[in-house]
Amino acid sequence: xxxxxxxxxxxxxVDTMLLQxxxxxxxxxxxxxxxxxxxxxxxxxxxxxxxDKIPSFNxxxxxxxxILKSITERSLKPVINATGIILHTNLGRSPFGDKIANDxxxxxxxxxxLEFDLDKGERGSRNTHVSELLKxxxxxxxxxxxxxxxxxxxxxxxxxxxxxxxxxSRSELIExxxxxxxxxxxxxxxxxxxxxxxxxxxxxxxxxxxxxxxTSLLFKTHKSNYSIKGFTEEVDLKEMVGIGxxxxxxxxxxIGSGLLLxxxxxxxxxEPDIKTALSxxxxxxxxxxxxxxxxPQAGIIVGKRKYIKQLKAEQMTRALRVGKTTLAxxxxxxxxxxxxxxxxxxxxxxxxxxxxKSDIKNTALLLQNxxxxxxxxxxxLNSKGKYGGGTLPDARIDxxxxxxxxxxxxxxxxxEFFVKMYxxxxxxxxxxxxxxxxxxxxxxxxxxxxxxxxEVAATIVKVFKxxxxx
Numbered sequence: 001x002x003x004x005x006x007x008x009x010x011x012x013x014v015d016t017m018l019l020q021x022x023x024x025x026x027x028x029x030x031x032x033x034x035x036x037x038x039x040x041x042x043x044x045x046x047x048x049x050x051x052d053k054i055p056s057f058n059x060x061x062x063x064x065x066x067i068l069k070s071i072t073e074r075s076l077k078p079v080i081n082a083t084g085i086i087l088h089t090n091l092g093r094s095p096f097g098d099k100i101a102n103d104x105x106x107x108x109x110x111x112x113x114l115e116f117d118l119d120k121g122e123r124g125s126r127n128t129h130v131s132e133l134l135k136x137x138x139x140x141x142x143x144x145x146x147x148x149x150x151x152x153x154x155x156x157x158x159x160x161x162x163x164x165x166x167x168x169s170r171s172e173l174i175e176x177x178x179x180x181x182x183x184x185x186x187x188x189x190x191x192x193x194x195x196x197x198x199x200x201x202x203x204x205x206x207x208x209x210x211x212x213x214x215t216s217l218l219f220k221t222h223k224s225n226y227s228i229k230g231f232t233e234e235v236d237l238k239e240m241v242g243i244g245x246x247x248x249x250x251x252x253x254x255i256g257s258g259l260l261l262x263x264x265x266x267x268x269x270x271e272p273d274i275k276t277a278l279s280x281x282x283x284x285x286x287x288x289x290x291x292x293x294x295x296p297q298a299g300i301i302v303g304k305r306k307y308i309k310q311l312k313a314e315q316m317t318r319a320l321r322v323g324k325t326t327l328a329x330x331x332x333x334x335x336x337x338x339x340x341x342x343x344x345x346x347x348x349x350x351x352x353x354x355x356x357k358s359d360i361k362n363t364a365l366l367l368q369n370x371x372x373x374x375x376x377x378x379x380x381l382n383s384k385g386k387y388g389g390g391t392l393p394d395a396r397i398d399x400x401x402x403x404x405x406x407x408x409x410x411x412x413x414x415x416e417f418f419v420k421m422y423x424x425x426x427x428x429x430x431x432x433x434x435x436x437x438x439x440x441x442x443x444x445x446x447x448x449x450x451x452x453x454x455e456v457a458a459t460i461v462k463v464f465k466x467x468x469x470x
Contacts, residue, residue: 010054011046014039022061026068038067080432080456084399084444086352087389091433093290093297094389099346100332107328114324126321127312130331137260137337138274140302144311145289145330146320149256150180152286152299156252157189157217159314160307164216167194169202169235171228172221176256176390182221191216201233204243211247218244221254222272227394237272241281250283250307257391258287258300260337265353267387267395268292274302283307289326291389294349295333296326352447353387357398363445363453364400370457371402376464378402385446399446401435404464415439417467424463432459 017023017039026035042063046055079091087093096104117124131143146152157166166186173195175181186193192214196206207218220240235243237253244251259273271292277285284307289298299320301311311317322330336347344354364380371378385397408414418441425432435442448456 011043012057012060014043017043017057017060017064020057020061022058023064026065030068030072034071035064035068038064038071041067078430080430080452080459081447082432082434082443082445082456084383084385084397084401084435084446085388086349086385086397086447087291087387087391088447089389094294095348096296096329096333097346097348097351100329100336103332103335104328108325112324112328114327126324126327129327130334133331133334134300134302137334138302139278140274141305142303142308144301144308144317145322145327146299146301146317147322147326148297149254149286149288149299150176150185151320152301153182153254154185154189155311155314155316155320156284156286156301157186157191158316159311160250161189161191161216163190163192165192165194165212165214166217166219167196167207167210167215168219168221169197169206170195171197171199171202171232171234172219172223174221174223174256200228200231202235203233204235204239207235207240207243211249215247215249218249218251219254220251222256237277237282238280244283245281253277253282253285255285255287256291257389258289258291258293260293260334263350267353267392267397271392278302289330289333291391292349292387293333294336294347296329298322298326298330353397355446360399360446363448363450364402366450366453367443367445367448367457368402370453371460374457374461376461377405379405381442383442383444383446385444397446399444401442401444403440403442404460411439420470421463421467424467425459428459428463430455430459432456
């Protein structure tokens with residue numbers, strides 16, 4: 001039932017709340033205007049809520065404290081990833097590691113030459129940073145960096161296909177994170193999407209039959225976050241490039257996942273890489289910076305100079321440009337590709353996927369021993385890690401997980417305990433994200449760094465023992 005006028009008069013005022021003992025303590029440690037703001041927010045929530053009586057002062061004060069905490073404490077904070085998902089989208093995808101982070105902070109903590117040409121002593125362009133490095137790594141004629149891959153696609157479509165037609169296979173009408181779909185992106189870019197082929201089979205003639213005077217682009221998408229198997233057929237990139245050349249129509253390839261160069265990892269051997277794809281003669285490629293590249297969120301467009309030049313001149317480009325932070329982290333991440341040892345030591349993504357099964361088991365044993373030394377027994381189990389981040393949907397990495405061992409009166413009580421423990425771990429000073437599955441709690445060590453072992457063990461033990469007391 002809605003709060004009526006009779007109840008409204010019973011809601012305490014700000015001045016009354018300021019006289020409460022716990023609120024007085026808050027004022028002693030915080031700006032009084034901030035505390036007043038939190039009180040007003042809490043009281044306004046009461047006025048707009050569906051209740052049948054006014055809560056106690058303690059209940060209102062608890063809400064005031066929670067609002068104050070949400071303002072004064074960091075919202076974005078480091079977490080420990082015990083899920084076994086390397087590029088966990090909800091956990092920031094690719095971590096940077098010490099080397100890349102430290103190199104970048106040296107640039108960001110002072111002034112820098114973001115838009116200053118040091119050779120000419122005059123204003124320069126931010127588009128020059130990282131460009132030569134990416135051109136070298138991919139053999140691209142030119143490069144443009146925007147704020148994410150969806151923006152990169154939208155910019156390409158709007159620049160070359162506004163009010164015109166874009167041909168794309170039905171099997172490649174992808175949906176990316178957050179329910180954003182390629183057809184919607186095309187509609188938002190003011191171009192007309194022409195679907196060809198079927199869900200499982202698309203042939204060269206399907207594209208050719210739809211080409212007309214209104215066709216402005218041939219669009220190909222890498223199915224990076226799903227797979228279609230069985231009775232299938234698709235037009236490969238080289239064949240699409242041939243069609244484009246025959247009809248003088250640019251071909252765009254959205255690789256998305258962003259593998260710069262071919263790598264030795266078995267799971268990556270069939271993943272398309274930017275350098276090889278460009279060798280097909282494709283006109284433009286769009287990809288992400290924070291997936292298989294191992295860098296920050298960014299949309300990177302590489303390709304032929306004449307097309308990148310047009311993109312740079314498009315008015316929307318300014319709205320999509322990246323700042324110094326993205327450019328600094330992207331450059332540091334890309335510099336690790338200049339040396340294979342550096343790539344597999346300094347780039348956290350590649351360092352993680354290069355772990356041997358023995359390496360991962362050793363991490364599990366270290367954590368298991370730390371837990372045992374603190375009085376908590378665990379069981380080691382085989383598990384399968386994932387690449388995550390909308391990449392390599394069928395690939396799995398052999399890993400190991402630990403499961404806490406303890407006797408419970410019933411299966412239901414056990415399940416309730418671990419559900420509470422899972423959420424309690426998320427409320428720690430450094431949250432620990434584990435795997436809650438069928439009433440059991442697992443800690444996959446693939447994504448736990450060796451220097452986190454003691455901290456992880458201490459956190460698990462603390463929350464576990466507190467849970468047993470309650």
